[in-house]
Amino acid sequence: ETGVTQSPTHLIKTRGQQVTLRCSSQSGHNTVSWYQQALGQGPQFIFQYYREEENGRGNFPPRFSGLQFPNYSSELNVNALELDDSALYLCASSPDSGTPGPQYFGPGTRLLVL
Amino acid sequence: SQKIEQNSEALNIQEGKTATLTCNYTNYSPAYLQWYRQDPGRGPVFLLLIRENEKEKRKERLKVTFDTTLKQSLFHITASQPADSATYLCALHRNKIIFGSGTRLSIRP
Numbered sequence: 001e002t003g004v005t006q007s008p009t010h011l012i013k014t015r016g017q018q019v020t021l022r023c024s025s026q027s028g029h030n031t032v033s034w035y036q037q038a039l040g041q042g043p044q045f046i047f048q049y050y051r052e053e054e055n056g057r058g059n060f061p062p063r064f065s066g067l068q069f070p071n072y073s074s075e076l077n078v079n080a081l082e083l084d085d086s087a088l089y090l091c092a093s094s095p096d097s098g099t100p101g102p103q104y105f106g107p108g109t110r111l112l113v114l
Numbered sequence: 115s116q117k118i119e120q121n122s123e124a125l126n127i128q129e130g131k132t133a134t135l136t137c138n139y140t141n142y143s144p145a146y147l148q149w150y151r152q153d154p155g156r157g158p159v160f161l162l163l164i165r166e167n168e169k170e171k172r173k174e175r176l177k178v179t180f181d182t183t184l185k186q187s188l189f190h191i192t193a194s195q196p197a198d199s200a201t202y203l204c205a206l207h208r209n210k211i212i213f214g215s216g217t218r219l220s221i222r223p
């Protein structure tokens with residue numbers, strides 16, 4: 001069983017650009033969540049996808065969007081990047097959306113916006 | 115608004131002692147509370163989950179308590195080892211999941 005993987009590991013963008021981050025969940029995990037973690041802070045929930053549908057969203061603007069695919073992969077897209085978007089972006093998968101349980105995190109993508 | 119506070123940004127403990135981390139919350143009624151460990155540059159790793167109707171949960175050297183009246187969870191690591199040094203995050207979950215900012219634990223030999 002492979003763990004959760006994310007790509008790329010690091011990324012540098014300039015303000016106003018768009019970025020796509022990718023995640024591959026553990027096989028059999030139908031739920032994927034994305035988080036933003038600023039330095040010295042805990043992860044902040046962006047949104048969750050269950051069976052390719054958005055299933056919950058945190059306090060993030062619409063320029064943060066996502067997709068989940070049938071092959072357990074997913075994407076986080078951020079448009080019109082701002083300096084404050086610089087952070088570690090984590091995805092986490094879990095087997096079922098119904099009952100809260102352990103989430104299995106990837107290593108993250110560190111995004112720097114200049 | 116919902117708020118989670120984890121005790122002091124950093125905790126230094128001598129090897130062999132018990133480390134106790136606290137997680138206090140306000141304006142929230144979690145159904146579940148989870149603890150994660152995060153090492154520098156890596157994603158969080160799940161440790162323990164406790165439900166609102168449970169008082170205590172144990173796993174090897176780890177113990178979690180959950181007091182919904184005090185709105186507090188305590189996380190204990192007994193017989194601490196330098197390898198336990200990491201940041202520990204608590205996370206509350208009902209309709210959504212909220213993470214605390216973490217406590218950085220250092221175990222000195």
